[in-house]
Amino acid sequence: MIVSALLTSVGINSCLCILYFTLYPILRNQPGNFYVYIPRVLATEGLERTNYFLQHLKFSTTWVRAAWRLSEEELLSSSGLDAVVFIRIITFSMKVFLFAGALGLFVLLPINAAGTQVAAFIIYDIPTATLDLFTISNVNNGSKWLWVHCFAVYLVSGFVCFLLYHEYDYICSKRVAYFYSSKPQPHQFTVLLRGIPVPPGSGVSKAVDSFFMNYYPYTYLSHVVIHRTDSEKQLVEARSAFVFFRTRHGATIASQLQQSDKPTDWVGEIAPEPHDVHWAVFHSSFLRRWLLKVVIIVTYILVTVLFILPVMLVQGLTNLSQLEVYFPFLNSILSTKYIRQIVTGYLPNLILKLFLLLIPPVMKFLSSIQGHVSHSEIQRSACSKFFWFMIWNVFFANVLSGSVYTQLEELLDVKNVPTKLAVAVPAQASFFIAYVVTSGWTSTSSYLFRTKQVIQSTLKRCCCCCSKKTNADEFEVPSIRYHKQIPKILFFGLLGITYFFLAPLMLPFLLVYLSIAYIVFKNQFINVYAPKFETAGKFWPLVHNSMIFSLLLMQSIALGIFTVKKLEMGSSIMFPLPVLTLLFNEYCRKRFLPNFTAYSVESLLKRDREDANDPGMLEFYHQLMTAYRDPALAPVDTDGVRVPNHSDNHTAPLLSSV
Template sequence: MIVSALLTSLGINFGLCILFFTLYSVLRKQPSNYEVYMPRLLADGLSQQRRFNLQMLLPTPGWVRRAWQPSEEEMLASAGLDAVVFMRIIILSLRIFCVAGIIGIFVLLPVNCTGNQLASIDFANLTSDSLDVFSISNVNNGSNKLWIHFSAVYIVTVFICCLLYYEYRYISSKRVTYFHSSKPQPHQFTILVRSIPVSVGISVSDSVERFFTQYHPSTYLSHVVVHRTGKIRNLIEVRAAFVSFKSRYGAATAFHMQQSVNPTQWLTEKAPEPHDVYWPFFSSSFMGRWISKLLVVLACISLTVLFIIPVLFVQGLANLAQLEVWFPFLKSILSITFVSQVITGYLPSLILLLFLKMAPPIMKFLSSIQGYISNSEIEKSACDKVLWFTIWNVFFGNVLSGSVFTQISILLEPKKIPAMLAVSVPAQASFCIAYVVTSGWTSVATELFRMIPFICSLISKPCVRSSDDEVEVPSLPYHKDIPRLLLFGLFGITYFFLAPLIVPFLLIYFCLAYIIYRNQFINVYAPKYETAGKYWPIVHHLMIFSLVLMHAIALGIFTLKKLPLASTLIIPLPVLTLLFNAYCSKRFLPIFTAYSAETLIKKDREDHNDATMAEFFARLETAYFDPALLPIQYSTNYDSRTSPLLPSTEV
């Protein structure tokens, strides 16, 4: 891609961002749009109707200041720990790319530009030059200047590992503190028991009562057998039950221990929050769940393979010569400078972005039939699926399409992979920059403007709405937004020493994301359920993967650039990085899997003399009734589900 095509893409997306910011600044002030731009404040009764004045029709930046003001503790109290973790991803990225940007722009970029491996830069006709002259490709083979890039790889690796350790430790402590500060929650005292053996003439309920009374006599409290409504019979018995205990430690002990000599019976799982239970899960048998998991794996693989088609099409659009071969009848149109710049600079990223929009809902559906018992686990699983689907198709599928898909045999020879990466990755730097601008800048501006809810609101306005109707408060789709943040982190880490020009565009994106998502957590989104920071291990592992990928690319680059000593000295870096990851997994990951006995017993002792615990245990006996089997309620207390100070956590 030439510089002029990138500038065209940059201009289009910059214009769209300004448009969305302006429209948001004006439309958010109109009382008729409160349900779109501040549904959370409206549901909490914190929004105020204002009289019309001229300022309501003028764009103002006051919302930026209000979004900047809340502290992290205030964000934690109002939006939950998951929201804090989401914002910490952005903060981590800003810290990484501030340092990488200083090194890349002020050190590496001048070194790249002074090389003469490629044609000299014609500053009088800069827009016609390829972006390769700004990359490491322009540094002469065997040049001692490549040691600057080598040093940059080491410095940034050490810096990122230090940040990752600090963040893992910080969020781990936040998770424990969040648990200690919470009020007693039903899921802290409850486990789910499946595959309950039932004898002839004995009900599931009786089996559960006998078993836990006999083997957990001092801690067993009560149970609720799961029932499901059926089309043929009014009520189906399911061989599963929510079993509650008198203490958190008692529930944890029952969860971690094998309950039966037969390991396929009395299977235990941690219970989710009552409103987080995914009830359709219980209608599947053990064999049905196993088959579903297999089908989901096959579906994910098939979807990834089929996505190669739009990826290859996008690659063809980015290559003007290839496009003229595919569509010779468009040659006269493609000869127009502006048209060719739009097609090669803006259209490929836009088309790929539109195709990728389909991935999150598909992956969430696939996760929902995989056997998870809670909505939060479904979303977390979907986040993993969307992340790796996106990385494979946008990075490996798109960036490396010319090598991976035409030379599949290379993947069977690991020794050749670094060389293949070294050739292919720098060549696609311009596409990655254009993708960051299109998928990053414009998407985050669209998030602020909330285009789809705004259009839906316009369509539904003619309908009469009762003042007693509840305001629908959405929750942030973590499975869609976290993968985008991490993909851009992958781009930045792998490209900062290859094509440092990408870093300023990433910094602008993360700065916009920081302000916009803080604004959305304050005004729009409310937590529906809480994982207490369980998304962070996904973030940590992806950052480690990005570092190792950068090391593999660096190994190939220095080999191709005839600097064998640098290639040799790079080899210890991925080994040390993986050892660091292993240490973090031993030190911090168990905290995200389950709370320690020390933590649980300390919390149980704090509640021992609490007079309200008797009332809590009485409510616990009915907390896990299937909502579909409860009497219909025509009036609900919405605030109990959306209160910003909801003391919810998970075990």
């Protein structure tokens, strides 16, 4: 891609971003759009809408200052630790790219431009020059200047590992502090039990009661049986139950021990929050869940393979010279300079972005039928699936198919992977810069604008006579889709870490994206998004692992690039770096990861001893009995309200003795 084509893409997307940022305060000040742009403010504070905006939104930049000044403690108190972790992913990436960007732009970029391997740099010929002039590909083979790149790889790797350790340690401490500061929560005292064996002539409730009174007589409190609706719309034994304990420590011990000699019986885990429960999963047996996992793996592979088709279409547009060989009639269409720049610079990334919009819902659906018991687990699973999907289909597929577009059989050759990546990755720098601009700048700005929601609101006001009543009746505060946003940030992080020494020109575009994301999402946490669940920072291990993978990928490419560039000693020096990175990751896994699996005995007993002197715990235990409301007990059939079988619903034999 030539510089002018990239500038065309940057110009189009910059105009769209400016349009979004300009129209946002104007549309937000319209009373009919309050339910679109400040639903959380209306739901939590109940402010008079017109007076609120007349007083606080007089100037269009007010919302930017409010988002920028929002402190971490304010965000924690209003949106929870997950929101704090999400914003820290953005600030972590900004720290990395500020350091790598300074090193890349002021040290590596001049070295790349001074080379003559691709062509000599001529300043007045920049619009028609290829972006390869600014990549490591332009450094002459065997040049001593390549040692600067080698040193930069070590320096950035060490800096990223230092930040990763600091962030992991910080979020662990915030997770423990969040646990100490929170009031007693139902899920902390509850174990979700599945695979309950029922003796002949007995019921699920009686079996649970007998088992836990026998094996946990001092900590067991009560239970609630989970129901399901059969094909005849009748309530039956789902063989699952929420089991309540007197203490957090008792619930944790029961959730982590194997209860029976048969591992598929009495399977327990700490219950999710009441509003976070994924009730549909209790309709599936162990065998069905196991088979679904196999089906999900096969489906995931098929979706990944089929997505190669749009990737090939995108790469065809970026390689018009090869495309015109197979389709000569395109010569007349693409002969115009500006049309050619739009087709090569903007259209490929727009097409890829549109296809990628279909993937997060697919990944969430696959995760929802995988057997996860909570919506938060579904989002974390979908987050991981989407991230690896982008790794294979957006990064590797574009890199390999773009570099060997006319020799696709080489895609199947797995030999000399670092060397192939060393040649292929720098060649696709311009494509990924345009991708950051299209899928980063414009897409993030559109979240602020909420295009879909404002169109729906406008149509309702035009079609409905009593629009205010309609908006009030259908008013709902949305939540952020972590499974869609976190993988995108992590993927951009991979691009930045990978390309910082290959094509430093990418880093300013990434920093602009992160700055937009920082302002936009903090504004949305203030005005739009309300937390639907709280994992207390459990998304961070995925972030850590993705950054480690990005480092390993960058180091592997560096090993190959120094081999291709005839700097054999540089390749030898690269060998210890991946080993050191893996050792660092193993240390972090041992040091921090257990804190994200379960709370320590020290933390649990400390909170339990504090609660022992709290007179309000008796009322909490009574509320605990009704915290998990089974939706199967709520439906109304044609004959009236369905009455559940109370004898097999729940028992509370020990409540009076608390």
